[in-house]
Amino acid sequence: MLTSFYYQKGKPLESGLTRPRMFEILQQKEGLLWVDFDNPDEFESDALVEIFNFHDLAVEDCVSDVSSPKADDYEEYLFLVMHALSLAEEGKLKTVELDIFLGKNYVVTFHKEPVKSIQQVRDIVKRSETMMNQGSDLLVHNILDHLVDNYLPVLDYYDSQIDNLEEHLVNDPPKDYLSTLMQLKRDIFNLRRTVSPQRDTIYFLTRNPTPFIKPKNVAYFRDIYDHLFRIYGMAEGYHENLTSILQVYFSFQSHKLNDIMKRMTILATLPMPSVIIASIYGMNFRHMPELNHPYGYLGSLGLMALISVGMLVWMKFKKWI
Amino acid sequence: MLTSFYYQKGKPLESGLTRPRMFEILQQKEGLLWVDFDNPDEFESDALVEIFNFHDLAVEDCVSDVSSPKADDYEEYLFLVMHALSLAEEGKLKTVELDIFLGKNYVVTFHKEPVKSIQQVRDIVKRSETMMNQGSDLLVHNILDHLVDNYLPVLDYYDSQIDNLEEHLVNDPPKDYLSTLMQLKRDIFNLRRTVSPQRDTIYFLTRNPTPFIKPKNVAYFRDIYDHLFRIYGMAEGYHENLTSILQVYFSFQSHKLNDIMKRMTILATLPMPSVIIASIYGMNFRHMPELNHPYGYLGSLGLMALISVGMLVWMKFKKWI
């Protein structure tokens, strides 16, 4: 599906433009044209070449499956690859590639699945002319700004997941605790791997002047860089937290099991003296004076009890139990 | 709350300036104006735009929640984001963002919670005119100098915490030893993450000349860099120490438990020969000559004692106990 907007100062906003109209606009080099390709079919994708005449490599990056975030300068336009983040069911990280062509008087966005930030900016454009009036670079800045802001719910989700894990750590971790933790660790690894090249790409844009971003607007892109830098820092912090939870978890688990083992061994050790005493008085020697003593039986039972209690007291004293 | 000072050579220090007066001063470009925004309400915050006309991105950085330390050059002024550190209750690390606008003849500081170094410099300004007489760059240097000096109590606290942990390590570590250690490790991770971008920001200022810092004063900022560099090094050392304590702790814990297990096993092994002997003489064979021997009973008891002592001696000799 194609959505298109054209704004020229003093004139009303056009939308839903035809191909010939787009072509005409590109010739005039005035106003600002924004065309969004939202999961386009093959015929619609052709417009990238036929109307905009984009380089085949950039077009291939759009229609092929996955590309890394980057900024390529093709003289006539700047080609940006960014990744939108969202949470699929069960908290799996979902990445959608967003390709942006930034020309002097046009912006082309291309994505195969709905991207929330595009939807948001589209709504603003419909409501107010200001956004289309600021030039192509600030339109792109707005899209990127929303894109990066939409990372925050993802980060919040992970944050709460980690808090969850931390809470369960002390009490009774469920059976799949470790796999949950490991899955989270891998998700955060992927998050960092998604954020870091985007951060570097935007950094590159702020340091290397391109004709497509006006010098006075570079600060806006630097602002996006700051956001990405902070998000990466947060992701790093999550990673550190998870690593530390993992270490405590392993230590707790081994403590707990060792504890049980210790108690078991104590239970196996305690009856031993009683067994010996009973065995001794079960011997068949002819001359065993105790056997004939009227209190022999009670005495032997008492001895067993005494030794068992004595052992318990000693273990307590030695802090074994 | 707004606090403002204005000093012009030869004239007395003005304070508590009105908005029109501030506006007037900014036009004159003489003397030195310092306005401190201490947890300002919305109306007060407006002054950032209305009077100083600061860039909306910088203003957004001020009023929004968290920004990373950085130095942005907006032609008319330099925008610095720094972080003050203090200890909240229970030794949790607390970070307060301090935003600084450094212009030719004015300094604007902005923070949402009280910052100790601002309070300190404010007190000095009230007591003596010297500080306001040295120019805007040295005023900022003074604020930063106090800011960084206020890191030291935090570091000292962590230092003593680590010493504490180390002391408890050998004797009897309390039950929450590991969680305390892990919490400390994470606090120090956060400390390093707070210090390192500030260090880099100040480094950047000392290496890239800006019109807002006079060349002869760059050395003062280099001095702050040196402080931050050393603080970061100290934090790194703490991290190393904690890692090493952790390893020793794990090793000690496993040693201790294994020790108990060993003793338990010994206790379970020692009675075995006695049990066998007693069982043998409990057998009902008709022809067991020892049973009729007058010293059979005593002899069997003696044998049990002998073997048990022999085993103890052997274990001692083999260094098992």
Add this chain to the structure above:
Amino acid sequence: MLTSFYYQKGKPLESGLTRPRMFEILQQKEGLLWVDFDNPDEFESDALVEIFNFHDLAVEDCVSDVSSPKADDYEEYLFLVMHALSLAEEGKLKTVELDIFLGKNYVVTFHKEPVKSIQQVRDIVKRSETMMNQGSDLLVHNILDHLVDNYLPVLDYYDSQIDNLEEHLVNDPPKDYLSTLMQLKRDIFNLRRTVSPQRDTIYFLTRNPTPFIKPKNVAYFRDIYDHLFRIYGMAEGYHENLTSILQVYFSFQSHKLNDIMKRMTILATLPMPSVIIASIYGMNFRHMPELNHPYGYLGSLGLMALISVGMLVWMKFKKWI
């Protein structure tokens, strides 16, 4: 074996050229000559020196066993060393060195074992003249593009292997699970070590202009760099996954064994009370009233059962079993 093609605009494609014809073509400096050395014998290898007059160091790199990926600029031509990847039996990674000489109007490829991408481009050249018509740099780009695309089946294989491992993790890991994992980890280490210098080599080509790649075609090589960058990222992700599987595996193994140990200890602990009771009533004291009681025997058996069941209940309650 030598395969050669020569194309000059407007003339039909020549193939299977003789040495004198090659020599003649090199003098004319027109059209495009491609000679592929596929596991050449010594006589054929001589052509590198005798006809093309390549530097002895480059020739040595070709005929010697292994060289690292690199790009050397020898004024008259660019010498590229790349590595083709494929899977040998049992999923072992197989690397074949592909040496490429890129001149103004000729391309020489040299390899000791069949390289799939060479075969693919050779087939295209035979089918259509377009490829030979685009210049030497785009011919090389095409070879590299196929080379890098042929990495993907290798990556897919590893991906499925890791999925396999992950699946077996929860159920019943076979005996050689760990060695398989370790072998995979090492293969992926080798993969990364193969990809990373190639990525850097191509990056070097895109950043440093050479007369052998036309400026407008640099974007094509940047595209190959993007591919290699993404492949390296994928390999890094595999490495991270394997590390995480390894940690979970170790934790699962130790859990399982500890579990068995715990059950065993319980089994050794449970009979103890019964043994004591039986031993007590096996004592030979003259005065043991229970022995004469008509329900003494049944009572003692009942007591044994009671205590055993009680212990089981208690252990269940304490979550030991």
Add this chain to the structure above:
Amino acid sequence: MLTSFYYQKGKPLESGLTRPRMFEILQQKEGLLWVDFDNPDEFESDALVEIFNFHDLAVEDCVSDVSSPKADDYEEYLFLVMHALSLAEEGKLKTVELDIFLGKNYVVTFHKEPVKSIQQVRDIVKRSETMMNQGSDLLVHNILDHLVDNYLPVLDYYDSQIDNLEEHLVNDPPKDYLSTLMQLKRDIFNLRRTVSPQRDTIYFLTRNPTPFIKPKNVAYFRDIYDHLFRIYGMAEGYHENLTSILQVYFSFQSHKLNDIMKRMTILATLPMPSVIIASIYGMNFRHMPELNHPYGYLGSLGLMALISVGMLVWMKFKKWI
């Protein structure tokens, strides 16, 4: 305490100069003046400002507690902070800060505790005029050269400590083995942290020409850099060795304890068959033919012995013992 020397070509060496004489020399800008501040009192420290007029930041670095190694260029002189290393009692690493001001015709050294290399160069200066005749840069080189040479005994000490640890590893590691190792590891961490900024500081001096080091003398400072580079490499090697010793230690410890556990379990298993046999013949069944057999008793003893020996042989065969 202040020690001062002044040398002018053709004139005898002056020492113990008064403040007015120093001031006079500084005006003349001829010859070479060396003033050493050895743990100066407050009055003596004042000379830094009053006579030499050094920048207050540099003076603060001198009198304050600790500064990181660095080289600051203050137009009129170069300010160097270096650290001398020595061993305090019990092998603790001791660091003393040495501050050096290198001017065109003077050298000022400042330290709060005795520094061996200063003492050594002072002795040479007293014995021969050559050193003071070579210019201020070579005097500083000589001080630094001795400073770095004095690192070697420290390294040798650590080397022998590591050898010690390695020797004890195989035999019988004493109880504080692990803490010694950990302490050593931390000392070497500190050593590396002390050496690395000094190495970088000297590297900086050799790469960035300063007017205070004559170009032909840069090689001498490069030589000090080489020494520091090698020392850092050695410290890295020590770190690696300790890490490897630690791993072997943990493995040995667990081996040893597991060994004891294994033997204990064997000791607990071996008597079991004998206990069963004896218990069986202790049963009170009326019809037990063996009980009346004249060799029943001996036979049962023999059976016990046979089974025990058989078990031992089997365990030996299975390599369990």
Add this chain to the structure above:
Amino acid sequence: MLTSFYYQKGKPLESGLTRPRMFEILQQKEGLLWVDFDNPDEFESDALVEIFNFHDLAVEDCVSDVSSPKADDYEEYLFLVMHALSLAEEGKLKTVELDIFLGKNYVVTFHKEPVKSIQQVRDIVKRSETMMNQGSDLLVHNILDHLVDNYLPVLDYYDSQIDNLEEHLVNDPPKDYLSTLMQLKRDIFNLRRTVSPQRDTIYFLTRNPTPFIKPKNVAYFRDIYDHLFRIYGMAEGYHENLTSILQVYFSFQSHKLNDIMKRMTILATLPMPSVIIASIYGMNFRHMPELNHPYGYLGSLGLMALISVGMLVWMKFKKWI
């Protein structure tokens, strides 16, 4: 011992030159002089200063014990420190420092122990004039080329050692397995530490033009860099392999021991029911009907056997054994 060669075009090779002859040659600045100092005595070492007038720092690097690999440019000549590698007894890595002075028309090599590559080049020089005819830079290249080629047997030795370790891993690792592995790991650490500065030194030479290497010959030094780069990569691979072997080894060891423990516990658990049964029928109750039953004895034995077999079957079913 000094070995010297002098070659001038068209004249026969001179060897064993006297000091005055060397001095004379150095004045003429024609032809190529090579002097090799093989473990020279003090008198011979003097020639470095007296004849060649080398800088005292370079001479000190030669005669002192150890220097790091580096390339120092002393205007009149280039001073190179390289390290030859060989295997001492028991596979210990042995490093011999080789110092090279590369002048316009002379090469001086200095080493305290025999260096194989020097011997090899010396033999070639004696056999053919070509080598001395190519200029001083290519003579040095030849020495370095042989030096680096002589690394390969060392690498091969480590490779076979690692294969050895891997083979023993599965079967029966000998008692010193771990120490061998750790020693190997440390040797390879040292190998990497030796190779990496040499690689960087040669890289530096190829990137920074020096007047002592003709531009057209830089490619030869780049070739040596490629070799060192590959060797370093191999050493990195060895390190990775050893780390992975170590992890598998620890896992195997713990598996094996746990296995034994498990079997032992089973052996201790199995007899328990028999002991209980026998103890029960050893009780002295008056009313125990089974005792008078004619098959009581056999029945009890049968019960013991039945329970033991049942337990075994159950354990097999539960996969405990």
